[in-house]
Amino acid sequence: MGEFDFIDRSQSNAEKYTLKQKLFGTQEVLPMWVADMDIATPACVLDAVRHRLEHPIIGYEIMSEHAYEAQCDWVARHHRWSISAEWLSYSPSVVASIGCAIRAFSNEGDEVIVQSPVYPPFYEMVRSNNRKLVLNPLVQDNQGEYRFDLEDLKAKITPKTKLLLLCSPHNPVGRVWSREELTALGELCVQNGIIIISDEVHCDIVFSENTHIPLASISPILGENTVTLMGPGKTFNMAGFSISTVVIASSVLRERYRIQQHKIHYGDGAVLSHVAFEAAYRQGELWHENLLNHLTLNRTMIEQWCVAHPIIGFRKPQGTYLVWLDCRALKMGDRELRDFFVQEAGLGLSAGLGFGKEGSGYMRLNFAVATEILERALNQLSNALKRNGYG
Ligand SMILES: Cc1ncc(COP(=O)(O)O)c(C=O)c1O
Incomplete structure (x- = not known):
């Protein structure tokens, strides 16, 4: 398959496999949980790292200006947001970065808004830094589409509310927020002195009918009020390089973030990651295009399967390679639902409840796998439903 290879990771140290027993109590599941892919990291990235290894010293190095510029160019091309290298810092x-930003822009006891259900570390970072977690749950409209609930948010804002953690695109519900939605949310926050930490790590996994809008790109005022988190980890399947960036347009917020970063002293990261980062953003274009085509095919397969199995509710994810399956019609408790997926269907998915209580009755499936694997997983689920009298 040349540039785009599916890899059997079962014999590697991939978390997806090594944690199977611990998470599911068995080895006998197809793992479709943690958010990385079974697709080889782009060859251009691996080649660049191999090339760097020809130099025999892996010492301290800082992120170069041209590595940051590679990301700035990518963001300008893909998201029409003009950012400058000086706004960026390594993480x-x-x-x-979420933890560091919480510490930089709020004090212990301050309130931080989280829009549930959401990626679980959002909650953990607020709690472990002794801030007060304030939930502003997403709501579903008549079509079942998730929306921000701005009325609820307004009612919850107090003088102690300092931050809002935004997930854009949204894990797990798969929304790509529109310009109008983001503008309304952003302006409400500006009016109330609430800084937004916008986690946009999934920004490059967006399907063709949608457009990711970086919150900070919408207007200079929102730009000055936003801390954007981005990186190549999801886009190019290179989470193991542990490299991402924090983008801050406001020099005042940047300085506050820098002071906190300095206290933690996480430095500038590892040289092989710098090389991988630059290669991905400079040369990963074609690979990324192939990736979106593949994910689109897999998404269609899930959609067709759900049409044939209406007991499982489905909304097409607009972004991310995660699908949020509504299993409430099965009328199982959350433990029973999880056990059903593991023991009856042989599938290791992420249980919805882990994303907050609004996730009760849902399961999140990672479809960044080979199409044959997805087909096998869906067959296993069809058979389990049939055997258990669900049609
Ligand atoms: C919304 C979101 N943010 C952050 C991460 C993790 O990023 P990192 O590994 O760079 O901490 C994930 C991983 O699934 C995610 O979905």
């Missing part, structure tokens, strides 16, 4: 992980 070993997006979750670490």
Whole structure:
């Protein structure tokens, strides 16, 4: 398959496999949980790392200006957002950046808004930094589409509300927020002195009928009020390089973030990651195009399967390679639902409840796998439903 290879990771140290027993109590599941892909990291990235290894010293190095510029160019091309290298700083992980930003822009006891259901570390970062978690759950409209609930948000804002953690595109519900939605949310936050930390790590996995809008690109005012987290980890399946960036247009916020970063002293990361980062953003274009084509095919397969199995509710993800399956019609408790997927269907998915109580009755499936694997998984699920009298 040349540039685009599916890899059997079962004999590697991939978390998806090594944690199977611990998470599911058995080895006998197809793992479709943690958010990385069974697709080889782009050859251009691996080649660049091999090339760097020809130099025999792997010492301290800083992120170069041209590595940052590679990301700036990518963001300008793909998201029509003009950012400058001086706004960027290195981070070993997006979750670490969330923690650092929480510490930089709020004090212990301050309130941080989280829009549930959401990627679980959002909650953990607020709690472990002794901030007060305030939930502003997403709501579903008549069509079942998830929306922000701005009325609820307005009612919850107090003088202690300092931050809102935004997930855009949204894991797990798969929404790509529209310009109008983001503008309304962003303006409400600006009016109330709430800084937005916008986790946009899934920004490059967006399907053709949708467009990712970086919150900070919408207007200079929103730009000055937003801390954007981005990186190549999801886009190019290279989470193991532990490299991402924090983008801050406001020099005042940048300085506050820098002070906090300095206290943690996570430095500038590893040289092989710098090389991988630059190669991905400079040369990963074609690979990324192939990736979106493949994910689109897999998404269609799931859609067709759900049409044939209406007991499982489905909304097409607009972005991310994660699908949020509505299993409430099965009328099982959450433990029973999880056990059904593991023991009856042989599938290792992420249980919805892990994303917050609004996730009760849902399961999240990662479809960034070979089409044959997805087909096998869906067959296993069809058979399990049939055997258990669900049609
Ligand atoms: C929304 C979101 N943010 C952050 C991460 C993790 O990023 P990192 O590994 O860079 O901490 C994930 C991984 O699934 C995610 O879905």
